[in-house]
Amino acid sequence: MENNQLKVQNTYSFWKLILFTPITFGIYPLVKFTAMGNDLTRCDSKTNCPYWVLAIFLTGITLGIYPLIWWHNVCSRIGALNPSNGFSAGTFWGWNILGGLILFGPLVFLWKLCNAMNSIAEQVNLTSSEE
Numbered sequence: 001m002e003n004n005q006l007k008v009q010n011t012y013s014f015w016k017l018i019l020f021t022p023i024t025f026g027i028y029p030l031v032k033f034t035a036m037g038n039d040l041t042r043c044d045s046k047t048n049c050p051y052w053v054l055a056i057f058l059t060g061i062t063l064g065i066y067p068l069i070w071w072h073n074v075c076s077r078i079g080a081l082n083p084s085n086g087f088s089a090g091t092f093w094g095w096n097i098l099g100g101l102i103l104f105g106p107l108v109f110l111w112k113l114c115n116a117m118n119s120i121a122e123q124v125n126l127t128s129s130e131e
Helices: 014-023 027-044 051-061 065-081 089-102 105-130
Strands: none
Touching (some): 014 027, 027 105, 051 065, 065 089, 065 105, 089 105
């Protein structure tokens, strides 16, 4: 990877996602999840559909199937970038999908997602500053 691709500029706060989602009528997560996808692309050079396109256009057309595929792929990429954080596609399926049955599971997923992305950002930014 080239040095200019390694800078991750975003931080992800669970509490901001929880607080700003209702205040902004759902626009804040669109912006943050799109930024997350862009940060992942900077780290592993794999492209993905921007989250806002997914949320606005593709969810309805695919009857909600494409978002499941998108999240599965993104969570797999996060796990591959930093395997030591214990995050994977299984985290998405376990906490966000099955955890929805106990109501607080999606919140645990968001918490783990924010921590995993901040861990990757810290690791990538530290590595790029050493080069």
